[in-house]
Amino acid sequence: MIDRPVYRAFIIATNGSILRGHVLDCSTDQIALQRAEQLADGCAVELWDRTRRIAVLQSAN
Template sequence: MDVHPPKPPHLHDQSRYRAFLLDADGNVVRTEYLAAETDDAALALAEPMANGHAVEVWDGLRFIEHFDALPVSGYN
């Protein structure tokens, strides 16, 4: 009997990496699953998401990294 909630189908064989995008008050505004097999790969996928939002990277309940929000990049 499986007592864990199922992961999205494309993540069954990978870690449970997620990026939480945070607003200025630290509230989660969006969660993104990261298709990564290592911490470094997850960080490489999450860092660009800090465009206007702070980002925290987690592997299940294990905190990995916090990226401060960067100014939103726009076109000049």
């Protein structure tokens, strides 16, 4: 049995601290990445599936 992914997107402040965390209910990495991009709002975002880091989206500033 394969476990369903548990995606979390962490909004990162310029000093590296976590501002907010979001649980994303998505079926694939690609969908989760698209949702994480929508959350960025000028900040960096790290996307994780449990202990697996999927992506780091750099801030637009």
